Amino acid sequence: MAIQRHCHNEQALQSRSCPAPVSNVLPESCRHQARETISGWPGYAPTPLRSLQALASELGVSALQYKDESGRFDLASFKALGGAYAVQSEICKVIREASGLDIEIDQVHRHHEYAESVTVVTATDGNHGRSVAWGADRCGCQCVVYMHEHVSMGRQEAVEALGARVQRVKGNYDDSVHRAEEDAKANGWLMVSDTSWPGYLDVPRTVMAGYTVMSGEALDQWPLTGPPTHVFIQGGCGGLAGAVCLDMWSRLGPSKPRFIVVEPDPAACLHDSACAGRIRRVDIQVESLMAGLSCGEVSLIAWPILEEAVADFITITDDPVGPLMRRLAREESIVAGESAVAGLAGLTESIRDQDLADRLGLSEHSRILVFGTEGATDPVIYDELVMC
Numbered sequence: 447m448a449i450q451r452h453c454h455n456e457q458a459l460q461s462r463s464c465p466a467p468v469s470n471v472l473p474e475s476c477r478h479q480a481r482e483t484i485s486g487w488p489g490y491a492p493t494p495l496r497s498l499q500a501l502a503s504e505l506g507v508s509a510l511q512y513k514d515e516s517g518r519f520d521l522a523s524f525k526a527l528g529g530a531y532a533v534q535s536e537i538c539k540v541i542r543e544a545s546g547l548d549i550e551i552d553q554v555h556r557h558h559e560y561a562e563s564v565t566v567v568t569a570t571d572g573n574h575g576r577s578v579a580w581g582a583d584r585c586g587c588q589c590v591v592y593m594h595e596h597v598s599m600g601r602q603e604a605v606e607a608l609g610a611r612v613q614r615v616k617g618n619y620d621d622s623v624h625r626a627e628e629d630a631k632a633n634g635w636l637m638v639s640d641t642s643w644p645g646y647l648d649v650p651r652t653v654m655a656g657y658t659v660m661s662g663e664a665l666d667q668w669p670l671t672g673p674p675t676h677v678f679i680q681g682g683c684g685g686l687a688g689a690v691c692l693d694m695w696s697r698l699g700p701s702k703p704r705f706i707v708v709e710p711d712p713a714a715c716l717h718d719s720a721c722a723g724r725i726r727r728v729d730i731q732v733e734s735l736m737a738g739l740s741c742g743e744v745s746l747i748a749w750p751i752l753e754e755a756v757a758d759f760i761t762i763t764d765d766p767v768g769p770l771m772r773r774l775a776r777e778e779s780i781v782a783g784e785s786a787v788a789g790l791a792g793l794t795e796s797i798r799d800q801d802l803a804d805r806l807g808l809s810e811h812s813r814i815l816v817f818g819t820e821g822a823t824d825p826v827i828y829d830e831l832v833m834c
């Protein structure tokens with residue numbers, strides 16, 4: 447069985463409006479600012495919401511919609527919305543302070559002279575670093591990206607192609623975050639992380655605000671009469687899931703869907719935190735094929751959202767990943783990377799287990815939304831998995 451563990455979160459609130467302590471993590475004003483700014487970037491277009499009707503019929507659910515992020519701004523992942531937006535927002539503050547000018551965030555690109563001496567830094571397993579490097583390139587600042595030893599060469603090259611310097615770090619993703627933070631402090635660099643910790647919350651909040659552009663688009667595009675009944679969303683540090691849950695709950699109120707977070711079993715820090723009723727870290731021993739989800743530390747800012755919003759946390763093995771990527775490629779012409787299919791795999795594997803499907807409330811009436819969060823972000827790995 448690909449599903450390894452399931453934790454039902456008794457604390458999750460169903461049939462209730464989004465409580466203020468949750469919605470205040472990302473107030474509407476900051477989600478609105480993200481939408482206004484990002485929709486003004488050159489080349490912006492909503493990514494498609496695709497109906498997977500054949501798979502829905504096979505699974506015995508009413509509808510299955512797949513938000514396809516493979517074409518997001520040539521970066522091929524939803525992460526383009528977060529890191530690059532946070533870089534622009536932080537550089538705007540730097541320019542305001544250095545110049546005394548009261549510029550708007552969309553005027554940052556006209557003031558490269560103030561950005562040139564600034565270095566932004568981050569840690570990544572691929573996609574977030576690419577987004578930060580892209581944002582730095584557009585804003586005219588320097589960029590250093592920390593990558594742990596298991597990140598593929600293809601992902602390093604994609605970051606370097608945007609002009610950033612890559613610094614390799616021994617260990618795993620969490621080790622690379624700690625090194626980046628230490629070096630940022632030592633060198634006076636600006637840390638633009640997608641995960642958060644005590645005393646470092648504001649930049650990751652901006653990153654998450656960027657992600658809500660994706661969930662907002664998905665609801666605007668939703669083609670069915672009733673809203674989604676279930677959302678299966680993949681979890682790394684939890685920033686993505688937190689942003690999506692908060693945004694959808696704020697918009698849909700008491701008819702919010704049942705949120706189910708899906709993680710790779712060796713890196714299930716969100717699942718373990720839900721079981722324990724408080725934040726727990728995982729010391730990652732085995733790297734998952736779902737590289738973007740291989741995080742052992744929960745984002746502090748995301749947790750208060752997830753513990754109230756998410757009804758279920760499940761963990762999966764890598765087994766369904768390749769077959770689902772191939773199926774989407776062959777039957778739907780969808781390019782889905784390794785981390786993209788985790789939510790979908792959580793659904794297909796839960797339905798194989800009647801008892802679990804019942805516990806998740808899945809039935810022929812279910813209208814399900816999944817987020818295909820990346821395309822072929824490493825084309826070599828993609829081809830190996832899909833062409834076999």
Ligand SMILES: Cc1ncc(COP(=O)(O)O)c(C=O)c1O
Nearest residue numbers: 573682683684685686738819820
């Ligand atoms: C493609 C993809 N999907 C999902 C995630 C998970 O996002 P988060 O770490 O914010 O939970 C990542 C993180 O890098 C990713 O690259």
